[in-house]
Amino acid sequence: MENTPRGNRLHIAIFGRRNAGKSSLINALTSQDIAVVSNIPGTTTDPVYKAMEILPVGPVVIIDTAGIDDSGDLGELRVKRSMDVLNKADMVLLVIDAGSGVTDYELKIARRCQEKKLPVVVVFNKIDAHHVTEQQIEEAKTQLAGPTVVVSALNGQGIGDLKIAIVNTAPATWDDQAIVGDLLNPGDTAVLVVPIDSAAPKGRLILPQVQTIRDILDHDAMAYVAKESELKECIANFIKKPKMVITDSQAFREVEKDTPEDILLTSFSILFARYKGDLETLVAGAKAIERLKPGDKVLISEACTHHRMEDDIGTVKIPRWLRQVVGGDLEFHWSSGHRFPEDLSDYKLVVHCGACMVNRREMLSRIMQVQQVGVPIVNYGVCIAFVMGILRRALSPFPTIQQMLNDKK
Template sequence: MSKVPLSERKHIAFVGKRNVGKSSLVNCFVGQDLVIVSDIPGTTTDPVKKAMELLPFGPIVIIDTAGIDDISELGEKRVNKTMQIISETDFAIVVLDSQSHLSNEEMNLIELLNKYEIPFYIAINKSELGINYKLLEELNFRKLSFSLVSCKTGKGIYEFKEKIANLIPNEEEPPLISDLIKQHDIIVLVVPIDLGAPKGRLILPQVQTIRESLDEDAVVIVVKDKELRSALSILNQKPKLVVTDSQAIMRVNADVPDDIKVTTFSILMARHKGDLTEYIKGLQRIEELQNGDKVLIAEACSHHPQEDDIGKVKIPRWLRLHTKKNLEISFSNGHYFPSNLSDFKLIIHCGGCMLNRKAMLTRIKQAKFANVPIVNYGLAISYMHGALPRALEPFPEAKQVWELFQKKIPSFHQL
C-alpha cells in the first residue's frame, strides 16, 4: 500500500474556519503529530498532505488546509489555496466548532462542495466544551450528517474514523488497459527515447500500462519506435494491441498492419483519468479557432522545459500549422487553472498523470462552467496528425462520438 502513487489514492481534505481544530483532528485521524497545533488562529498556512492506509478502506491521502475565514492580505491567498485544494478532493470533512453556528463562509463552502459533487461529512469538534444546540438544529434542518468529536478527550474519534472509512466513495475507476486485453494476449508498447524522456526511467503512464497488462497475464513487449517493425516481424502471432507515445503515432501507424489496433498512452490516460468522449467533443473547437483567439495549454505538473518541449513548443507549432491562424497561446503549470478561464476558446491539457481522477474531472467541470471546450495533449496531437479515428478503434463509445464530430453536427458541444 505504501507504494501506491499519490495520484492513485483517494484524497480526503479537512476544511473549515480557523481555530475549529482541523489540525488537531487531522493528528487524531492519522495517529501522529503530523501538523503543528496552536490556539493562535491561522497556524496552518499551506496545505499539508499525508499518505496513509485507512482500514478497512485502503490507501488514502489526508490533507490539512488553512482556514476559510482568514481576511488578511496573506490570508486571502491561503483561502484561495484551500478552495483550489477542493478540486483534487474525493471526500471532504467539514470541521465545525461545537459552540458556534453555521457561518456564511461555512455555507459557501458546503455550496462549493455540492457544486463540484464532492461528498462530505461534518465533524463537530471541541464537544467537551459544550454543544450549541442551535447548530445541531441547523444541520438537521439542512439534512446534513455529522458526528460529535473531541480531540482533547478522544471521545468519538474512533467511531468517527470508522464512519469516514465507510463513507469514502469507492467506485471503480475506469481501467487503463485491463478491459482491452486478456490472458496471453501480446501487447506491444512503443516507448521513444528522446530528449523528453526522463533519464534512467519510464514515465508514469508507461509504467502503469506495463503493470496493468502484467496483472492481466498478458505478454508485454516494450520497444523503441525504431525497433517496432523488427519486433513485429519476429512475432509468431499478431499483437492484440499496440500502444505508443502520441508523438510517434504516425510512424507507428505506418509500421503496424491495419488489422492490428493502435492507440496511445495519452488516450488511455484520457479515459482512465478524465473523460475521453468530452475531449473528443473539444476537437471541434480546433476547427473553429480564429485569428486572435486565446488558447490555454495546461500542465498539471511543473518541469523544466526541454529544447523542443511538447507543451511549450511542439503543440503550439502544430496548432498554428493546422489552423493556419494567428493564435494567442498561454501556458499554466500546476494543479489549478488561471482565474480568467472564460477568456480562452480552447484548453489543451496534459494527460494528468500526476493528478488523481477527481482533480481531472473537476478541471473538466471548471472548463464546462466557463463554457470552454477541453481536449488533452494526446488526442489533440493524434487529431492534428491524422491518426484519428484509428487510435480510437479500441473504444467503441468514443468512436461513435468521433463519427458525430465528423458529421459536423451543429449541436455537437451539447451532446
C-alpha cells in the first residue's frame, strides 16, 4: 500500500473559537496550504477531514472544526457537528487566541475531553501579535489539563514544539492492537482464503486482506493465500499443518467443511471486530438474532461508501439470511459513511460492517452509542457465522470468548 489507511491514522481534532487561527495552524503543521484561511470569523462551517503526513508524528487525519463560539440556529448546528468529532478523535489541539485567553468555551471543551479520556494539547496562537506570560501558560495547564505550547501559525514560531507535544501526548495505544499476529508464533503459517468473484476489485485485494497479510509478516509468521475452491488441496500440501485459516465471511460454509478441526478458523471480519471494536460485545449481540420477529427494525450500517454490486453483502445477502432465520420479513434501514443515526431506540438489532475505513475510537463510540439505548450490535462476520451455525467454530482462536458464548442462555 502506498498510503496508510485512514482508519489507522492518528486522528487529531482542532478545536477553538472562531478566528483563533485553527486553519492557519493546520497549514503551518503540514507546511501546505490545505485549509482555507480568512480573517472573517466562521470560515470553516463543517468538520473537514484531511489525511496527511506530519513529521515526525507520521500518518494522521487532521480534523478542522467550526468555531466553538458560533452563534445562531445554524451556528448551534455547526457546534454540535464539531462536538460529534470528539467521538472520532484520538487527541485534541485546543487553539486559543493569545490576545483573549481562556474562556468558558475552552473550559467546556476541556471537560468534554476529560469525560472521554481524550488527551489535549493547549495551543496559544498568534504570539506574533500578542505576548503570553508564564502565569497564563501555567493557568491554562491547570484549567485545561493539558500541556501548553505557544505558537505563531503566521511565521511558524513554536510549530516544532507543538509537534513534539503531539508526539508526547498522543495515546500510546491508539493503534497497537494486532489484527492476528498476537495469535501466531514466529514461523507459524496462516492460510488466507480470498474468494475471487464479481465483488472482488480487479487487480488487487481488499484492504482488510492486505492489512492482515502485513500484520502476519510483522509478527514473523507466514501467510499463504488461496481461493476457497483450492483450500482443501492447499492444506494437504503442507508438511506441517497451518496454525490458522482466515476466510472471507461469505465463504464460511465451504471453508468450514474443508478446514480440519485441529486448525483454528476465523474470518477477516471477526478479526476486525476485535481489532477495531469490542469482539465480546459483538458476539453477545449475535444472540439477539434468535429473538428477532417479523416486522422488527434492523439497522445495517457501513462506515464507508462504495459501489453496490448486484448481490451486495449489506443490502442483499445479510438481509436475505436474516429473513431466513426469522421466517418472515424485517424492516431494514441502512446508513453509510460518517453519518450514524442519533435515534437508535426503535431498532431491535444493529449490524455493522468490519470498520476497516474508520479508526477504533469511532467504532467503539458507535458501539457505546448503541449500548446506551439497550440495542444489541453485531458486525458482519459475527452475524454471518451465527446465521450459518458456525460461530463457535469461527471463534476457535478466541477460547475465552468462545466459552462466553457457551455460557450464554
